[in-house]
Amino acid sequence: MARVLVDVMLKPEILDPQGEAVANALPRLGVNGITSVRIGKRIELDFEGEADLEQARAVADALLANPVIETFTLRVDEGS
Amino acid sequence: MARVLVDVMLKPEILDPQGEAVANALPRLGVNGITSVRIGKRIELDFEGEADLEQARAVADALLANPVIETFTLRVDEGS
Numbered sequence: 340m341a342r343v344l345v346d347v348m349l350k351p352e353i354l355d356p357q358g359e360a361v362a363n364a365l366p367r368l369g370v371n372g373i374t375s376v377r378i379g380k381r382i383e384l385d386f387e388g389e390a391d392l393e394q395a396r397a398v399a400d401a402l403l404a405n406p407v408i409e410t411f412t413l414r415v416d417e418g419s
Numbered sequence: 420m421a422r423v424l425v426d427v428m429l430k431p432e433i434l435d436p437q438g439e440a441v442a443n444a445l446p447r448l449g450v451n452g453i454t455s456v457r458i459g460k461r462i463e464l465d466f467e468g469e470a471d472l473e474q475a476r477a478v479a480d481a482l483l484a485n486p487v488i489e490t491f492t493l494r495v496d497e498g499s
Contacts (some may be wrong), residue, residue, distance in 0.1 A: 340454075346461050358462075361482050368481055370474050374420075374465050381426050381461035382438075385454050394450050401448055402441050 341390035342416040347404045348379035379409075383416070391413045421470035422496040427484045428459035459489075463496070470495045 348353050358376040365373055382403055384395050395413050404411040429435050438456040446455055461481055464475050475493050484491040 346465070348461070359469045361462075361478075365478065369429055369475060370478060372467050372471060372474065373478070374467050376465075377463040379461045379463075381428070382441075383455070383457040383459070385429070385456075386484060387452050387454050391452060394452065397493070398441075398445065398450055398453070402444055 341386045341388070343384045343386065343390050343392065343395040344414050344416050345380065345382040345384065345395065345399045345403055345411055346379060347399070347409050347411045349409055353408045375390060421466045421468070423464045423466065423470050423472065423475040424494050424496050425462040425464065425475065425479045425483055425491055426459060427462065427479070427489050427491045428457060429489055433488045 340417070355377050358378045361378070362373065362376040366378075380403070382399075384398065392413055392415070399411045399413065400406070420474070429455070437458050438458045442453065442456040445451070445456075460483070462479075464478065472493055472495070479491045479493065
């Protein structure tokens with residue numbers, strides 16, 4: 340088995356209200372050193388045999404990321 | 420600036436309907452080699468100065484993950 344990890348994050352210019360909400364809650368926890376919180380998705384694609392990055396890219400393009408507001412990166416999970 | 424990455428995934432025994440929906444759509448794309456899709460969260464915490472993993476762990480525990488259904492891992496982003 341091989342695993343491909345897909346990280347999907349909002350583009351830097353897109354507001355992230357979920358991340359903002361977490362950032363605004365930090366002082367309550369006594370945490371003051373964090374300047375930014377951004378929340379995205381992490382997707383694990385498990386392949387039967389060899390990891391196929393081209394296939395993973397097609398899946399990410401079509402089903403996992405919205406190219407208008409998000410970018411994604413792919414990598415083979417060496418730990419799997 | 421230093422960045423800590425928090426990966427939050429559903430525990431293996433917890434059903435992931437979002438991942439299932441993606442998995443069920445794969446044959447339409449002509450993709451047949453993927454056996455499992457799991458969708459979690461990836462959070463970027465940017466620190467003013469040094470990355471503080473203890474602080475990041477406290478934030479993940481309190482605000483980012485639900486320990487009943489999720490697990491999380493932390494790491495310093497060496498690329499930042």
